[in-house]
């Protein structure tokens with residue numbers, strides 16, 4: 001399994017890395033020579049759909065992302081919104097679809113771990129989580145196994161980490177038979193003057209590695225997450241990552257303790273293609289170069305190559321730029337929590353991303369082109385064909401009582417208790433409304449009366465019928481679920497799950513859904529402050545239902561007044577309001 | 580017949596349990612232990628008398644339920 | 660040296676996991692299986708060359724940590 | 740009344756427990772980190788819930804072998820009150836301070852829901868805020884709360900009034916023998932229970948049935 005750095009770069013190898021011939025040509029033009037094997041790996045990680053948003057960027061820019069309360073919109077680990085009294089809510093949603101199909105427990109668990117890290121990387125203590133799940137038909141042979149594994153994995157990680165799960169979604173449709181969706185949401189609380197960002201500042205400062213050791217986990221994983229599934233899926237199995245919530249919980253406490261010491265200048269968690277993406281992002285954002293010395297990286301496996309270390313997706317790791325005079329303080333915090341701590345590089349002023357390994361320079365690349373100047377596409381798209389409304393005569397007739405029973409007993413409306421009772425919904429002692437209502441509500445710790453509401457919504461079959469209206473509807477439902485608890489909607493995050501964007505009709509769904517989401521968000525003053533795009537959700541050419549999940553956050557001035565869905569007394573009038 | 584199935588993690592797959600146990604053993608003064616990996620064992624009775632038939636049946640049980648072959652290997656022992 | 664410790668539940672101690680697995684196996688059509696009990700296996704390296712010294716060290720590890728002797732038995736295998 | 744909370748890495752209901760003790764006791768408990776060399780002089784020592792050491796090996800096993808547990812054992816012998824909730828209960832059992840074992844839930848699933856508890860013995864320092872036979876509400880949140888002990892131990896626990904709480908009205912969430920939710924040591928100065936009374940002490944929790952346990956343990960009930 002030892003890989004060398006002088007492997008010849010063939011067209012096949014380029015293709016295996018998910019890079020198109022024109023993209024490879026762009027690499028050649030950019031660096032004026034053939035890339036090394038490690039460099040090819042770095043490009044494939046940075047330029048894949050997952051990290052670069054190359055197909056969606058153009059459209060994401062059209063979303064409203066600003067508002068009087070928005071402190072940080074998209075582009076950081078999570079969005080940040082002011083909730084008054086010097087406090088902010090920090091939140092984001094992220095998908096872990098493909099890994100969860102391959103290994104449902106670990107895939108879902110590491111998805112939850114990733115989104116929690118996104119939140120506490122910004123200095124916020126996680127206070128609420130949600131999970132939006134979509135599975136194949138209940139009768140499909142794989143569904144039972146996937147449901148039980150995913151739910152156990154979401155719970156296994158979130159429960160051990162210690163964050164209450166306050167809401168989510170579970171839906172079944174045959175279109176997800178070969179490609180389930182696992183979208184995880186997390187929110188945290190921070191003081192507005194103690195938010196941490198990934199932008200590095202200062203030349204010659206130590207780049208420090210924290211958390212768990214690096215193994216070969218998921219090498220090639222980020223590339224996989226952006227590749228369509230075929231029948232050879234079994235072969236991709238060994239790249240599964242295993243989550244360790246025990247380490248993550250210690251990492252949370254250690255990071256918050258460290259941030260309180262004033263030692264942290266910049267911080268970035270290591271998610272997909274960990275070391276590569278985190279280092280490049282910190283440097284590119286700060287207009288700085290980064291030099292890494294891989295011989296300092298804590299590893300848990302022997303004979304790891306530079307390529308493997310740069311692409312490893314081992315979980316529960318962080319990269320930071322620290323004040324050099326605080327390095328000793330920082331080390332002490334991490335020793336207390338028994339986590340690895342190593343200075344693995346430094347910031348430079350030459351805008352290069354340089355990687356040293358066993359005395360060799362195995363990569364030397366222009367950092368801006370890897371990061372914020374990665375390729376961007378305006379993919380061709382076609383206007384979705386909107387089906388004509390059913391003629392009245394074509395609507396099947398049915399006895400009303402029977403129809404009601406069928407609805408209530410059907411898998412779309414049945415109780416989700418089996419799922420959410422496997423999640424700790426009351427840890428932290430602030431859960432005012434637990435799953436089962438319109439939105440989850442928590443009390444804001446450190447404040448007498450304030451509360452926050454959370455919900456996640458989308459109706460994929462609406463989006464399939466009419467992506468534009470479906471996008472609007474998802475936002476509107478999310479907004480309504482927040483207001484139904486008595487909350488004032490603040491802002492939202494989105495997780496856009498679609499099929500292969502290289503197909504113009506799929507790209508059309510994405511474009512129109514984003515348009516609808518943007519339209520609704522503008523109309524409601526409901527900015528999108530973070531999000532995630534998951535494309536290539538297809539199996540053998542069959543795409544999933546277009547599923548733009550909207551996660552919304554609302555503010556309640558007085559949680560005591562939050563309203564629940566249950567009727568509270570007999571003989572009360574029932575009102576129907578709205579359109 | 581008596582059967583025993585031993586399920587272990589594949590090489591390279593992170594074993595957080597093993598790590599925590601190793602740390603604890605070191606803390607208790609058992610320093611010479613390294614590379615600890617935790618697995619599962621299943622002991623059971625299986626009907627029949629033909630070892631080879633039983634073995635192929637157990638193999639199917641492992642593939643379907645007892646082992647998570649994405650990250651685990653298994654070994655089968657049968658005794659009369 | 661390589662060591663393997665197998666920890667199993669004592670007779671008479673309830674094994675909910677074993678029971679559930681037996682139920683699932685039956686559900687999957689594996690009918691001939693009975694009395695399934697789940698245990699743990701630990702594989703590790705132990706420093707030194709004297710098997711007997713290692714064995715008594717591992718025994719102490721089992722008594723102190725690896726097994727809960729209220730409910731579990733253990734067996735030790737060592738190979739060079 | 741002074742209280743202390745022992746914290747091991749991986750515990751996660753320590754903040755909930757500190758909040759409950761502060762709210763009901765009127766002062767913040769001392770926090771004892773597992774690597775501290777001693778426990779301050781207090782009247783009540785609590786081990787809260789969570790996943791110490793990730794629940795790896797067996798729940799509570801690794802924490803139970805931590806040096807701080809020797810200091811705890813000395814306090815138990817001196818008659819100091821010790822309360823273990825959820826993972827804290829598992830740790831006390833693994834340390835041999837309480838008998839039996841907590842096995843995986845019969846459903847094999849983590850379960851978080853509200854159950855009913857019967858106060859079996861209201862004549863102890865922990866339970867005198869309740870009446871014998873009283874049924875209270877209490878949430879549970881655990882994966883391994885299925886209490887097991889051999890027949891002889893069970894008979895002793897039952898005979899000596901050492902069962903503190905029992906799951907009532909068919910709400911046993913985990914398959915525990917005799918519906919046991921919490922037990923005392925022989926001297927009844929150590930209580931371990933799986934449910935989370937600290938998560939049901941105020942209006943925001945939707946009830947305060949858990950309050951009397953802390954009020955009793957903190958000697959606020961005569």
Ligand SMILES: Nc1ncnc2c1ncn2[C@@H]1O[C@H](COP(=O)(O)OP(=O)(O)O)[C@@H](O)[C@H]1O
Pocket residue numbers: 130131132133165166167168169170416419420423434435436437438439440481
């Ligand atoms: N995966 C999940 N995790 C937690 N809670 C869930 C999950 N799925 C559904 N729920 C909860 O179950 C309730 C019903 O879900 P749903 O039918 O999607 O709600 P809605 O009425 O908004 O359509 C909601 O309170 C929701 O938060």
